[in-house]
Amino acid sequence: MSSFKGSFHYTVDNKGRINIPAKMRKNLSPEANNSFVVTRGFESCIFVYPNDEWAKRELELGKLQQTKPQDRFFTRMLLQYATDTELDGQYRIVLSKDLIQYANIQSEVFILGAFDRIEVWNPEEYKKYLDAQQEDYLTVASRVFENKE
């Protein structure tokens, strides 16, 4: 299983490509096979899942009943923005125009390792996100960690 950490400031070229940081590449599991599923994130960022991690999300999707209107809605929401991608010869992936627009990305990106996925942000959007949080890191951390069994 992959486990991504750290953050990086990189550029998007005019073809919509971003480099996957070398440190993250090293954490890719062989099963991921240099393939990713890119989709919209929560908040205004892009989620990049290695193939093997995304497969787990799909397992959940498979349990849905496509005869139920709500489940069809779920399926559509989750898959509409999802795309398969592979690393090119220079270890880059292409971000679709839809996603770039959704995450409000210009020429620079903030790439964040988030455990099972890689997140791609407009640096300013990430700053806004941080500012919008009411509680500081210490408060949140203590609550998150206390609830473990």
Added chain:
Amino acid sequence: MSSFKGSFHYTVDNKGRINIPAKMRKNLSPEANNSFVVTRGFESCIFVYPNDEWAKRELELGKLQQTKPQDRFFTRMLLQYATDTELDGQYRIVLSKDLIQYANIQSEVFILGAFDRIEVWNPEEYKKYLDAQQEDYLTVASRVFENKE
């Protein structure tokens, strides 16, 4: 097994043909054999099932109780509009006039990967559909993303 994802804006030509997006073709299983069953969708869209996935729908139909009025109705709805189709030399399929009318399709289509099937929408109808939904992406996503194995 196929798993379609992503969305695309394509055109219908005046012969009623649409291209099957290359990214979706790559997800076709060999058993599907470039053959599809096209039928009316739930909501106002067209469902395009690869042959192997359609076979599963037929299995489900077989389990229905044809003595129940509801089950008979469902069977008829699904089968009345169903047609077999194959990709032509340019990887396109033909949509029947009945279906085009049912989905209220003009010159442009929104093609959506929805796990086991491909959906074909009038872009405006899809927008209307989204607007009518009560829940947003975040609520929906939490369902699928929270269940770690």
Added chain:
DNA sequence: TATTTTTTACCCACTTTAACCCACCGCTGG
């Protein structure tokens, strides 16, 4: 049944897009 008309399938052709390759430069570690 023969003939005409319409529809459908199968080519061929054009335009745009994106995959792939090559090349550069700066930093880092030996």
Added chain:
DNA sequence: CCAGCGGTGGGTTAAAGTGGGTAAAAAATA
């Protein structure tokens, strides 16, 4: 100080998407 890796940029070519013509098949009409 040099070599190699990591990050960035761009050009070329094959693929993807779109449109239309023609011949065979089907349907309609006489």
